[in-house]
Amino acid sequence: MSRLDSFIRRMTAQRECLNAAAPQIAEMPGVILELGLGNGRTYDHMRGLFPERDIYVFERKVAAHPDCIPDDDHLFTGEVLDNLPVAAARLGRTAALVHSDIGSGRPETDVILFGQLVPLLNSMVVPGGLVLSDQKLPADDWQALPLPDGVAAERYFMYRVGA
Template sequence: MSRLDSMMRRLAAQRDGLEWGHAMVGDTAGDYVDMGLGNGRTYDHLREIAPDRRIWVIDRILQCHPSCVPPEKDFLQGEAEEMLIKLAGSGSKIVLAHYDFGFGEKEKDVAEAARLSPLIGACMAPGGVLISGQPLVGFEQVRGPETVAPDRYCFYKV
């Protein structure tokens, strides 16, 4: 598979996964979190499908498209571990989380996701959903949308 095809498949999985997660959450009260802002595409999509939700964003640096800058009060800038601890301590009830942190090295990315999993769990409300580009540990893995190959993206219930 070409890198272009792989990227298109990843972006479609993100979109379909976010929409699946949003439908799974339904009217359950709580906030969303996008871990790994990057260019801001997934954050922008979350804003579009969930305009009435508070969407927290975590990233080391703010370098997204100007149209995708989150409100300052919702942007937790810094290292993932510290920001997840801060989010858990905020009292917010996270019902949907999208995990997209990464270094671009598969082994390192998988290890980081496993290391951060307990901190992510501390932020999540019971019954919440996680959509992740990397395998997470300590959550119940479920089948996500039928449009996403099981090896492309991971889906979990808390």
């Protein structure tokens, strides 16, 4: 598979998983957390999917398309592990959906990051809420959900958070 093919499959997986999440949380009130703004592509897609919801974005260093940068009230700039406790204190356990796209591709780094991320998300995601991730997350008590048609196993990850 060429790098172009791989990129297209990753973007397609993101879009299909986000699209699949939308009806699953339709009846569930709550905010949305976007971990990793990047270019703002998935943030922009979620704005379209969830026009009525607050979307809070966590980004180490903002460098997105100018049209895809949230206002200051919805942006936590800096390390996600530092900012999630700040957000939890402000927002409480109110997130119906989290989209995490912050994998570094370095397993030794990610294992530490995700090991700390999961308990923080447990404090913010409502029971039954969804977590979508570009990487497998170490959350044994979350239910791994089936991926949408056309998304290969382990290309993306969808979880339902327990009580």
